[in-house]
Amino acid sequence: MHSFRGFLLKEFYHIFRDRRTVAILFGMPLIQLLLFGFAIRNEIQEVNLGIYDQSHDAVTREIIDKLASSGYFVMTQELHSIAEIEHAFAEGSIAEAIVFGPGFAARMLREGRVTVQVVTDGSNPNVSKIITGYTASVLQDYRNTALRTAEVGVEAVPLMMFNPELKSVYLFVPGLMALILMLVSALMTSISITREKESGTMEVLLVSSLRPVEIIIGKVVPYFLLSFVNVVTVVALASFVFGVPCRGSVLLLMLESLLFIVTALSLGIFISTITSSQQVAMMISLAGLLLPTILLSGFIFPVASMPLPLRIISNLIPAKWYLIIVRGIMLKGTSFGYIWKETLVLAVMATVLMAASIKKFKTRLQ
Amino acid sequence: MSEPVIHTDKLTKRFGDFIAVDALSLTISGGEIFGFLGANGAGKTTAIRMLTGLLAPTSGKATVAGFDLYTGAEGVKRNIGYMSQRFSLYDDLTVRENIRFFAGIYGLTNQAIKEKSRQLLDSLKLVAVADTRLASLPLGWKQKLAFSVAILHEPKIVFLDEPTGGVDPVTRRRFWDMIYEASERGLTIFVTTHYMDEAEYCDSLCIMVDGKVAALDRPDAMKRHFGVESMNEVFIQLARPNQTE
Amino acid sequence: MKDAVLIASVGKRFGAVQALQEVNLSVGEGELFGFIGADGAGKTTLFRILVTLLLPDEGRAEVLGLDVVRSYRDIRKRIGYMPGKFSLYPDLSVEENLRFFASVFGTTVEKNYELIRDIYSQLEPFKTRRAGKLSGGMKQKLALSCALVHRPEVLFLDEPTTGVDAVSRKEFWQMLGRLREQGMTILVSTPYMDEAVLCDRIAFMQEGRMLALDTPTGITTLFRKPLFAIRARETWRLLCVLRVSPHAASVYAFGIALHYTDNRPSIRADELLAALQADGFTDVSVSVIQPGIEDTFIALMEEKQGAADE
Numbered sequence: 075m076h077s078f079r080g081f082l083l084k085e086f087y088h089i090f091r092d093r094r095t096v097a098i099l100f101g102m103p104l105i106q107l108l109l110f111g112f113a114i115r116n117e118i119q120e121v122n123l124g125i126y127d128q129s130h131d132a133v134t135r136e137i138i139d140k141l142a143s144s145g146y147f148v149m150t151q152e153l154h155s156i157a158e159i160e161h162a163f164a165e166g167s168i169a170e171a172i173v174f175g176p177g178f179a180a181r182m183l184r185e186g187r188v189t190v191q192v193v194t195d196g197s198n199p200n201v202s203k204i205i206t207g208y209t210a211s212v213l214q215d216y217r218n219t220a221l222r223t224a225e226v227g228v229e230a231v232p233l234m235m236f237n238p239e240l241k242s243v244y245l246f247v248p249g250l251m252a253l254i255l256m257l258v259s260a261l262m263t264s265i266s267i268t269r270e271k272e273s274g275t276m277e278v279l280l281v282s283s284l285r286p287v288e289i290i291i292g293k294v295v296p297y298f299l300l301s302f303v304n305v306v307t308v309v310a311l312a313s314f315v316f317g318v319p320c321r322g323s324v325l326l327l328m329l330e331s332l333l334f335i336v337t338a339l340s341l342g343i344f345i346s347t348i349t350s351s352q353q354v355a356m357m358i359s360l361a362g363l364l365l366p367t368i369l370l371s372g373f374i375f376p377v378a379s380m381p382l383p384l385r386i387i388s389n390l391i392p393a394k395w396y397l398i399i400v401r402g403i404m405l406k407g408t409s410f411g412y413i414w415k416e417t418l419v420l421a422v423m424a425t426v427l428m429a430a431s432i433k434k435f436k437t438r439l440q
Numbered sequence: 441m442s443e444p445v446i447h448t449d450k451l452t453k454r455f456g457d458f459i460a461v462d463a464l465s466l467t468i469s470g471g472e473i474f475g476f477l478g479a480n481g482a483g484k485t486t487a488i489r490m491l492t493g494l495l496a497p498t499s500g501k502a503t504v505a506g507f508d509l510y511t512g513a514e515g516v517k518r519n520i521g522y523m524s525q526r527f528s529l530y531d532d533l534t535v536r537e538n539i540r541f542f543a544g545i546y547g548l549t550n551q552a553i554k555e556k557s558r559q560l561l562d563s564l565k566l567v568a569v570a571d572t573r574l575a576s577l578p579l580g581w582k583q584k585l586a587f588s589v590a591i592l593h594e595p596k597i598v599f600l601d602e603p604t605g606g607v608d609p610v611t612r613r614r615f616w617d618m619i620y621e622a623s624e625r626g627l628t629i630f631v632t633t634h635y636m637d638e639a640e641y642c643d644s645l646c647i648m649v650d651g652k653v654a655a656l657d658r659p660d661a662m663k664r665h666f667g668v669e670s671m672n673e674v675f676i677q678l679a680r681p682n683q684t685e
Numbered sequence: 686m687k688d689a690v691l692i693a694s695v696g697k698r699f700g701a702v703q704a705l706q707e708v709n710l711s712v713g714e715g716e717l718f719g720f721i722g723a724d725g726a727g728k729t730t731l732f733r734i735l736v737t738l739l740l741p742d743e744g745r746a747e748v749l750g751l752d753v754v755r756s757y758r759d760i761r762k763r764i765g766y767m768p769g770k771f772s773l774y775p776d777l778s779v780e781e782n783l784r785f786f787a788s789v790f791g792t793t794v795e796k797n798y799e800l801i802r803d804i805y806s807q808l809e810p811f812k813t814r815r816a817g818k819l820s821g822g823m824k825q826k827l828a829l830s831c832a833l834v835h836r837p838e839v840l841f842l843d844e845p846t847t848g849v850d851a852v853s854r855k856e857f858w859q860m861l862g863r864l865r866e867q868g869m870t871i872l873v874s875t876p877y878m879d880e881a882v883l884c885d886r887i888a889f890m891q892e893g894r895m896l897a898l899d900t901p902t903g904i905t906t907l908f909r910k911p912l913f914a915i916r917a918r919e920t921w922r923l924l925c926v927l928r929v930s931p932h933a934a935s936v937y938a939f940g941i942a943l944h945y946t947d948n949r950p951s952i953r954a955d956e957l958l959a960a961l962q963a964d965g966f967t968d969v970s971v972s973v974i975q976p977g978i979e980d981t982f983i984a985l986m987e988e989k990q991g992a993a994d995e
Contacts, residue, residue, distance in 0.1 A: 080788025084777065091776045274772035278831075281736045282789045283762040437757070439738045479850025480821040579725065606847065606876050608723035608891065609983050613937050620921045636851065640940035641920075659941075670940065672851060672879075679852040 077284060081292030088266065089296060095262070103254045103304050104311070110246040111316045121146055121205045124168040126153040133179035137190070140216050141172070146208045163195055170194050170205050247312040248400035249373030251305060251331070252393035256338050256367050258301045261359040263342030267293055268355040271346075277439070286435045294339050301338075305331040309404075321407030327400065330413075333420050334396040340427035341392070347434040367393040395419045443506075445470050445597050445628040446491065451500035451509075453486050460486040462651040463500065468644075470596070473619060473629045475642030475659075479679060483651040484632050488599055491630070493517050505596040521590035521598035525605045529586050531575040535566050538574060539589060546593035560588050580611040587618055597628040604633060616641055636672040645671075647678055654678045687750075689714045689839050689870040690735060694744035697730050697893075704730040705893045708744070712872060712886075717865045720874040721881050721982065722890030728874035729769060731890075732843045735872070736766045749838060762790070765837030769844050771828035775817025779808050779827055782816050783834060790835035797836045800867075804860050805830045822853030829860065840864070842873040846880065858883045878979040889982055896985040901978060908976035908984050910934065913954060914942040915961070917969040926964055937983060944980055 089095050123141065127134050141147050150168055153159055162168045173191035175181070182188040192209050194202035270276040279289055305328065312318040320327060341363060349355045368374060370384060371393035377385060388394050395416040402408035410417070446468040453461040461483040468474045478484050489495035491504055493513040502509040505519035529538050539560055543553040561567045564584055574582060583603065591598050600619070604612040616638065623629050623643075631642070639645055640659050647655045655662055655678055659671060666674050690712040697705040705727045712718045720728045733739040735748055737757035746753045748760045773782050783805070787794045798805075804826050811819070816827060825845060832840060842861075846854040858880060861871055865885075873884070881887045882901045889896035889904070897904055917923040920938065927936045927945060934946040947957070958971040976984075 076793075077788050077791050080785050084774065084781070084785045087777055087781060088774070273775075274768045274770050275774060277733075277738060277768045278766060278772045278786070279789065280738060281761050281764065281766040282786075282835075283758075283791065284789055438740060439733060479853070480848050482850075579723075606724035608726075608986065609878065609979050610937075610986055611723070616938060617924075620924070624921065634848070634850075637938075637940040641938060675851045676855065679850060 078288065078292060081284075081288070082295060085266075085293065085296040089300070098262070099258060099300055099304070102257065103250075103308055106250055106254065107247070107308055107311050107315075110250055111243045111312075120148050121170055121208070122150045122168045123147040124151045124153045124159065124162050124171040125149065126155070126159060126171060126173045128176040129174055129178035129180075131177075131179040133182060134174045137174075137213065137216055138172075141209070141212050144208070144212050146205070146212075159193060163193075169201065170209065172209070243312070243316045244318055244405055246373075247308065247316070247318050248397050248404060249368075249371070249393075251308050251400060252334070252371060252373065252396050253364070253367055254304055254308065255301050255331070255335055255396075256341075256363050256393060258304055259297055259335050259338035260342035260345065260363050261356065263294060263297050263339055264345040264349070264355040264359050265352050266297075267343065267346035268349055268352045271350045272352055280437065280439075286437055287432060290343055290432060290435060294343065297342075298335055298339060301335045302328075302332065305335075318404065320404045322403035322409065326410055327403045330396070330399050330403065330417060330420075333417065333424065334392065334399075337392045337396075337420055337424040337427065340424055340431055343431040343435065344427050347431050347436070366391050370394065371397050373397060392420060392423050395423075443470060444468060444503075445472075446474075446502070446504050446630070448491075448502040449500055451487070451490060451502050452498050453483075453490055453495065454498045459651050461490065464653060466646060466653075466656065468597075468628060468630065470628055471623055471626045472643045473623050473631065473641065475639050475645040476630060476632045476648070477639055477645060477675065478632075478648030482648040484648055485601070486651075487648070488601060488630070488632070492520055492522055492599055518593075519596045521593070521595040523586050523590040523598065523600050523603055525602040529574055529582060529589065532573060534571045534573050535561070535577070535585060536570045538585065539592070542589045543592055548593065556592060560592070564588060579607060580614060583607070583611065583615055584618060587615070587622075591622065591627060595627075597630060598622070600629065600631040602632050602634065604635060604638065612638075636670065636675060639671040639675075647675065649679055687714050688712065688747070689716070689749060690718075690872060691747040692731070692735070692744070693746070695731070695734060695741045695746055696743035697727075697734065697739065698742050703893050705734075705741075708895050710888055710895065710898055712870060714870050715865065715868050717861060717871045717873070717883075717885045719881055719884035719887040720872070720890055721876075721878060721887050721978070722874070723876055725892070726890035727893040728890055729843055730893075732766075732841050732872070732874060736764060736841050737761060763838045765832035765835065765840045767828050767832040767840075767842045767845055769847070771824045771845075773816040773824060773828055773831065776815060778813050778815055779819070780812040782827060783830055786831040787834045792835050794834060797834055800836055801830045801833050803863060804833070820853075821849045822856070825849050825853060825857060826860075829857070833864075837869075839870045839872070842871065844874050844876065846875055846877060854880070878977075878982060881978045887978075889985060891986055891989065894989075896982070896989060905976050905978060905981050908981045910946040910950075910984075911952075912974055912976045912980060913945045913947070913957060913971055914939070914974045915945050915957070915969065915971050916942045917961070917966045919966070923961075923966060923969070926961075926966075935984070935987065937980075939979070944974075 089099070125138060127138070138149070142149055151162065153162060153171060159171045159173070162171065171193040173193065175189070178188060190213060192206055194206055196202055270279065309320065309327070313320060342359070345355055345358050349358060370388045371391050372388070373393070377388050377394065380388065399413045399416050402413050444467045446466060448464055448466045450463040450465055451461060452459065452463055464487055476484055476487070486495065490497050490509065491502065493509065493516040497509060504516045507515035507519070509516060530541070533541065536557060539557045540553055543556055548556060561570050566581065566585065569577060587603070604615055607615070612635070619629055619631065633639065642659060644658050645655070645662060646653055655674070657665065662674050663669065663671065666677055668674055668677070688711045692708050692710050695705055695708045696703070708731060720731065722728050730739065734741050734746055734753060737753050737760050740754055749763055751760050753760060774785070777785065783794055787797070808823060808826055808830070811823065816824065819827065829842070829845065832842070846857055849857070854877070861873065862883070865871060884901060886898070886900050887904060888898045897907055915923065915927070920941070920943065924936060924938060924943060927933050927943065932947050932949055932952070934948040937944050954971045954973055958969065961969045961971070
């Protein structure tokens with residue numbers, strides 16, 4: 075017990091005396107959350123809109139007013155020909171143009187249906203898709219209110235459950251939690267263990283009465299505690315600053331996070347057992363853990379839209395499962411009954427990795 | 441004695457409030473073997489970095505190979521050679537590739553590189569292993585090659601930073617043979633070492649203690665001054681007062 | 686005398702490199718034993734096998750009567766080890782380092798203060814200083830204190846004086862002397878020949894083999910030829926002249942003198958002097974000297990290389 079306390083004390087000295095470590099541990103979660111929360115968004119606001127209205131009647135005016143008051147669009151210019159549209163796109167003064175054909179209102183009354191042409195800039199497909207969607211929803215809205223008399227038909231009325239306003243911060247918070255825990259737990263532990271190998275102090279620790287398991291636990295516990303502090307910080311910030319709710323049990327969220335931390339720590343230890351330099355450990359952690367966590371976990375790109383091989387690989391990424399769990403608990407208020415499978419996957423991963431690293435962690439140098 | 445190859449006047453380097461080298465004043469003549477001694481942390485490495493143009497001095501004056509350290513760093517670099525303790529050759533390249541690479545970075549023409557390589561391989565008796573990777577060669581051969589490569593571009597002065605650390609006694613002495621030979625040909629040698637017997641081989645010596653010059657003289661004069669038999673005793677006498685900090 | 690360390694036919698190979706070959710020796714309890722050799726001689730590999738960090742490929746080794754392979758856990762509790770580059774935590778203070786290494790062995794600095802007092806007292810004025818900011822000599826003393834703080838029965842010091850100035854080296858050996866007086870068994874490796882005389886017994890190591898094993902004075906009896914020290918003002922010319930002499934067996938510079946052996950068995954100093962004076966050396970002196978440890982090491986190296994060349 076005495077040895078263990080001494081070991082912990084020493085680890086905390088290492089952590090708090092290295093400004094870079096402290097910055098990564100505490101500054102990074104904060105900065106990332108603020109970055110993703112404020113700066114990096116999927117929503118698009120103030121789309122510059124050009125109108126080519128060839129009929130100038132009550133209906134087109136009403137539609138234009140609706141578009142303008144939706145909050146998404148800013149009317150920048152009135153256009154007078156197809157050529158002008160092209161010109162406006164080329165100089166980048168508009169992101170979308172809407173074309174109303176001649177005799178719009180009359181045609182609508184006569185034929186019951188009429189088309190509006192929506193022109194967007196295809197060189198940025200994501201933006202185009204999103205603003206076309208906005209436009210469509212405004213037009214739909216108009217149709218619903220103005221043409222109550224319209225023909226009977228099947229109509230889709232979308233309702234975005236759990237995130238009705240499609241706030242991207244809702245999407246990012248669970249991903250960020252996974253990313254930060256990966257970084258702190260896996261990267262920092264693997265670096266801290268390989269640092270001792272590099273400086274030769276690991277030799278001295280091995281040639282002592284400490285058992286390998288004791289060395290591992292001594293190295294891991296501080297990061298375990300700090301990672302947990304990070305989880306609490308991120309959840310609290312997300313809730314107070316961005317209003318991200320935690321609809322499910324906070325206790326369950328914390329327990330699941332602890333499980334994920336243990337998985338990440340085991341990965342970190344495993345990396346340190348197969349490398350002997352800090353640089354290699356860092357490369358493996360960054361390229362082998364962080365990139366997949368960002369790209370393959372569903373954090374940014376949905377897993378469902380990946381090609382089959384990547385979807386299969388994504389199952390090996392612990393963050394994928396953690397993400398499902400966190401989104402479930404925080405946004406959907408899911409109870410344990412619905413996420414036990416994902417929890418089990420994480421638990422198995424953690425056990426296997428931990429067992430492998432303890433087995434691989436050599437009692438000797440070779 | 442010929443023109444001084446290195447001349448410094450109160451050369452000083454500070455890092456924050458720590459004075460690594462404090463008012464170093466030296467004059468080293470052409471063809472001299474100059475021994476630069478001191479404990480680790482006495483400022484030797486910092487001084488060498490300044491004299492090789494890698495580190496800007498905080499104050500003081502210095503010329504190396506006729507170039508001012510502040511304004512002629514490029515000229516300094518063209519006229520010096522440098523060999524560190526770890527030889528700074530590439531273990532995964534062959535002997536010939538190493539020579540070609542270093543000749544290349546010193547700006548030799550292809551014709552000159554070929555000529556130099558042939559000469560060097562001949563004189564070092566390395567023709568048979570010219571296409572062997574360096575990693576598998578004995579330490580002594582690597583050391584010779586490293587020294588030859590460091591003076592490939594015919595510099596006026598060569599800096600050797602602990603060239604014989606951890607080397608066996610025979611290899612160590614063979615290396616000093618090379619130093620002597622080069623000095624006979626007129627090359628100035630600036631060498632650091634922890635072996636006190638090697639200090640005796642130098643024409644003049646500078647002993648650094650805590651960034652300051654503690655003694656600067658010929659070895660025999662130094663021993664006479666302190667009234668002792670060996671450089672080891674000189675060294676211990678000089679370092680003793682500072683031991684308690 | 687009981688053996689503290691026993692090494693029997695130990696061999697170790699790393700890929701194509703034979704790091705150790707057929708090493709046999711034993712170190713008695715309370716002995717100060719030195720391994721002398723250059724980098725790559727196999728000293729570190731041998732130490733790592735003895736402190737149970739590496740497994741030998743061949744042979745077996747025992748420390749305190751315990752097998753290094755099977756009983757490594759028991760050995761680790763009873764030995765102290767100071768690896769090559771003073772493994773300390775640079776971001777911890779002097780005192781924190783010491784306390785940490787004490788706690789690793791489940792003991793406290795206070796319990797064993799008696800043993801390290803002599804060494805640690807010199808560091809106490811700087812005990813709040815970070816280990817990374819210490820001079821080489823002080824780091825070395827701290828590393829020794831850390832290796833001693835759990836009162837080990839055998840101490841393994843791998844090149845404790847490399848990269849340390851001459852004064853600190855001298856002081857370090859004085860400390861080792863005092864530890865030996867207290868009955869501790871100490872194994873130390875060094876590339877410095879001048880440190881060999883301070884050991885009870887020494888082993889010469891070269892390219893993974895043991896060249897010789899004896900007391901420092903005993904080992905010099907392996908040098909069988911008469912040895913001359915020759916001095917002249919023009920040392921370099923003297924060296925060149927002697928090198929090409931058909932009678933020279935070996936010529937090596939030793940400080941201001943050259944150490945010379947002749948291949949004529951009965952040559953006398955005055956004959957050599959006369960020959961050199963005839964070569965134009967005016968202020969030359971020749972004297973017969975007792976071979977030192979370094980002379981012996983060089984002679985044994987050449988003997989082995991000569992044997993290998995044939």
